Amino acid sequence: QVQLVESGGGLVKPGGSLRLSCAASGFTFSDYYMSWIRQAPGKGLEWVSYISSSGNTIYYGDSVKGRFTISRDNAKNSLYLQMNSLRAEDTAVYYCARVLWGRGYSGSELDYWGQGTLVTVSS
Amino acid sequence: QSALTQPASVSGSPGQSITISCTGTSSDVGNYYYVSWYQQHPGKAPKFMIYDVSKRPSGVSNRFSGSKSGNTASLTISGLQPEDEADYYCCSYAGSTTYVIFGGGTKLTVL
Numbered sequence: 001q002v003q004l005v006e007s008g009g010g011l012v013k014p015g016g017s018l019r020l021s022c023a024a025s026g027f028t029f030s031d032y033y034m035s036w037i038r039q040a041p042g043k044g045l046e047w048v049s050y051i052s053s054s055g056n057t058i059y060y061g062d063s064v065k066g067r068f069t070i071s072r073d074n075a076k077n078s079l080y081l082q083m084n085s086l087r088a089e090d091t092a093v094y095y096c097a098r099v100l101w102g103r104g105y106s107g108s109e110l111d112y113w114g115q116g117t118l119v120t121v122s123s
Numbered sequence: 124q125s126a127l128t129q130p131a132s133v134s135g136s137p138g139q140s141i142t143i144s145c146t147g148t149s150s151d152v153g154n155y156y157y158v159s160w161y162q163q164h165p166g167k168a169p170k171f172m173i174y175d176v177s178k179r180p181s182g183v184s185n186r187f188s189g190s191k192s193g194n195t196a197s198l199t200i201s202g203l204q205p206e207d208e209a210d211y212y213c214c215s216y217a218g219s220t221t222y223v224i225f226g227g228g229t230k231l232t233v234l
Contacts, residue, residue: 109157
């Protein structure tokens, strides 16, 4: 069965960095586009970033552009999110999600989600 | 770009039907048929419920249906059940600049 397991969250000071990982299993990871979505405490979902199956096409939300970097290692079945210059408003649960097969054009069809990892930015 | 607009809350009794609206613009909901819906129970990850405005993924109950008119998409849940009580989020493709945008979420209470 499809499994996505995020890790790497924790407490970090403003201006600091953190790298999130998402380990995928139960499907051919290299065939799928992937995304990161976040949810601030008590708030709604916010799309963060998207990466194509090969890693050649990448998009970011305006709030993280220039600070966050998405990447993947298909040999390790892993997705990553490097987060730099972190701000208090980046505090959230970060989910990795798989994009429905063949829907790379739109990227809004997220058929499997991990359980999330909490990132807290505070001094 | 601002989030898609959803009502903060809706409620209904078991067996009734409810509809949750999701209003965007001609740059997102109104311009594409790439609208999806997600259900989220407290402390859980979101679940994929509807895509392409009205298609249901395998395993999703046919009590859930979607539609769109102009810049507004809608999720209808018929035959409400207690387990339907959750937060619901719409999501739309918004073009190659903004890419993907979510709604603010709607809390469904089953009375």
